[in-house]
Amino acid sequence: MTDAPEALPPEDGALPEPTRCGFVALIGAPNAGKSTLINALVGAKVSIVSRKVQTTRSVVRGIALEGASQIIVVDTPGIFAPKRRLDRAMVTSAWGGAGDADLVALLVDARKGVDEEVEAILEKLGELKRPKVLILNKIDTIDRSRLLALAQDINARHPFRETFMISALTGDGVDKVRQSFAAMMKPGPWLYPEDQVSDAPLRILAAEITREKLFERLHDELPYQSTVETDQWKVMKDGSARVEQTIFVARESQRKIVLGKGGATIKAIGEMARKEIAEAAETKVHLFLFVKVRENWADDPERYREMGLEFPRG
Numbered sequence: 001m002t003d004a005p006e007a008l009p010p011e012d013g014a015l016p017e018p019t020r021c022g023f024v025a026l027i028g029a030p031n032a033g034k035s036t037l038i039n040a041l042v043g044a045k046v047s048i049v050s051r052k053v054q055t056t057r058s059v060v061r062g063i064a065l066e067g068a069s070q071i072i073v074v075d076t077p078g079i080f081a082p083k084r085r086l087d088r089a090m091v092t093s094a095w096g097g098a099g100d101a102d103l104v105a106l107l108v109d110a111r112k113g114v115d116e117e118v119e120a121i122l123e124k125l126g127e128l129k130r131p132k133v134l135i136l137n138k139i140d141t142i143d144r145s146r147l148l149a150l151a152q153d154i155n156a157r158h159p160f161r162e163t164f165m166i167s168a169l170t171g172d173g174v175d176k177v178r179q180s181f182a183a184m185m186k187p188g189p190w191l192y193p194e195d196q197v198s199d200a201p202l203r204i205l206a207a208e209i210t211r212e213k214l215f216e217r218l219h220d221e222l223p224y225q226s227t228v229e230t231d232q233w234k235v236m237k238d239g240s241a242r243v244e245q246t247i248f249v250a251r252e253s254q255r256k257i258v259l260g261k262g263g264a265t266i267k268a269i270g271e272m273a274r275k276e277i278a279e280a281a282e283t284k285v286h287l288f289l290f291v292k293v294r295e296n297w298a299d300d301p302e303r304y305r306e307m308g309l310e311f312p313r314g
């Protein structure tokens with residue numbers, strides 16, 4: 001009996017490409033298009049896209065694969081002037097995430113150009129000793145001469161290793177960004193096994209979808225600190241998924257709003273979310289939603305740890 005060697009070199013004699021892996025911190029002012037870009041890079045909907053600013057609640061990681069590279073994108077919450085404790089924690093986390101990353105990508109809305117927010121970020125960028133690239137987004141909205149002038153202006157304020165011009169919305173230029181990111185990752189094993197790449201984001205994605213439906217339905221009545229967590233994602237014998245999620249609200253009165261009369265509101269939200277989760281997971285989904293009151297969670301250190309945030313003192 002002859003044992004075949006475990007890994008045969010490819011027929012042409014070339015060695016297989018070594019794997020690469022790393023973190024990219026995507027930073028930018030609210031509404032620059034970070035969520036849209038992450039979705040385009042990853043090829044699945046992992047982050048809420050909203051017209052409202054400051055929708056990103058936790059550091060959601062999108063995992064993009066390109067050739068032998070795994071690119072873990074950290075979607076930093078909008079870097080805005082923090083007032084409340086939770087907002088401050090999110091800003092600290094955004095900058096903290098950028099400091100740890102292998103690559104920092106600044107996303108700028110080309111139509112807006114350098115406004116106060118971008119200026120503040122550019123000033124702070126100098127402190128980050130990481131390779132940095134500039135991505136000018138929404139190029140579908142402005143003409144080329146303005147775009148080139150903007151690229152020059154920003155690079156004069158802070159030199160970037162590379163400048164990309166893209167439309168996250170149409171996908172124009174996104175492949176090139178993914179390829180460049182891939183080449184900038186360090187050689188090394190992938191942090192997420194290939195099968196988990198689809199599973200972990202699915203749980204996050206499912207929670208994001210339900211949260212999106214919740215806010216579409218109850219935007220005026222619910223404070224934005226309500227969260228959704230996926231407690232269970234179980235694949236059943238027939239291939240369908242049993243998904244359990246908890247919606248956390250701050251007060252009993254909000255719980256009643258989410259439930260609605262005779263449970264009508266949560267039923268409608270669940271139905272909409274279930275359809276979209278099933279579409280994303282490409283399988284039949286049974287969705288079970290629970291609503292719980294978690295009082296003052298915005299001041300609870302334990303919650304911050306769960307979200308991977310640092311609890312800000314004072």
Ligand SMILES: Nc1nc2c(ncn2[C@@H]2O[C@H](COP(=O)(O)OP(=O)(O)OP(=O)(O)O)[C@@H](O)[C@H]2O)c(=O)[nH]1
Nearest residue numbers: 030031032033034035036050054078138167168169
């Ligand atoms: N025209 C155009 N619109 C875009 C483009 N990319 C994003 N948008 C729009 O810009 C808005 C904000 O996009 P998001 O992806 O939610 O922005 P964000 O930076 O993640 O926002 P926060 O999570 O609030 O920080 C949405 O209405 C997007 O559809 C683009 O390339 N072109």
